Amino acid sequence: MFAVVVAGGFGVTGTIVGVVMTTWLGRSAERRRLAAEDDRRWLADRRRVYAAFLVLSQSMLREIDGVAVFLPYRGDEELADEDEAFMTDGLMHYIARWDDQLQPALSDLLLVAGSGVADLADRVSGALMELTAVVEKRGPFVSYYPGWFRAQDLLGVLRNAMRAELGLNDAIETNYPRDSxxxxxxxxxxxxxxxxxxxxxxxxxxxxxxxxxxxxxxxxxxxxxxxxx
Incomplete structure (x- = not known):
């Protein structure tokens, strides 16, 4: 009789342990699943914010170039009145975009970026504003374009840093100006x-x-x- 009771006790204990283990394993698997989903959402959010900042920065780089193309090439040429008016309007629109669009995009990026990407994005923002100096002074185009290529290169460095944070470690090398x-x-x-x-x-x-x-x-x-x- 005692042996039967002991055997029954072991059976009940085994059943309880099995239930506990099954429950624990199930909860552990659920925690891993939720953590994986959180990681995927975090990666998707980061990718969306990074892409938005890159697209906007590249767009602004093209925009300021479209204004600067009217600068006197060497500095000794006279600006036509219509070119002067176009540059004034274009520069005002560019600076407004820098304030109203790029800075909010930078703020979004700083919420999700690692320190390296955050620093580079801030530098890109500063470079895009610094490009306006020669245009505001109506300086020669030859004083403007080296800074433009430097800003383009900085944007490429930022893009590769973003790719690395997103798990893509192969850098994209893009040389400017392009070869023939x-x-x-x-x-x-x-x-x-x-x-x-x-x-x-x-x-x-x-x-x-x-x-x-x-x-x-x-x-x-x-x-x-x-x-x-």
Missing amino acids: EWPWLKDRPSEEEYIRRQTEIQGRPPLTTCEKARLVESKDDKSASSDPS
Whole structure:
């Protein structure tokens, strides 16, 4: 009888332990699931905020360039009245966007960014305002464009830092200004090669003077580049 009671006790205890373990494992799995969902939401929020700041910054970089293009190139040229009016209006609109759009976007970013991204984003914001100095003074374009390329490079550094925080550790290297071959791939057929291939098509009309000139020009360029002298 005692053995039966003991065996029954062990059975009940085992059942209780099994229930407790099952409950604990279930709660543990639920906590992990909720934590994973929180991580995904956090990553999605961060990605959304980062993308918004990048798009806005790039848009403003293009906008200030569209205003600065009317600057006198060397500084000794006279500005036309209509160019002066356009630059004044364009600069006012740009500064308003910097205040009303970029600064709120920067504030959103600072809530979710790591220290590295936060610092770089703040620098980009400062660079976008600093670009206005030459434009406000109506200085020469040659004093403006180096700062523009520097701001573009800073934006690229920020983008790669954002990618790293989002789990993408392969940096995107973008050099400015672009080389003469961009955007085409150097190991793919050139436009002249596609012209040459037309001569292999039976029944195609003869090449035009323009097409022939392109082929001759291409050959001359290749000969010049291969000449060691």
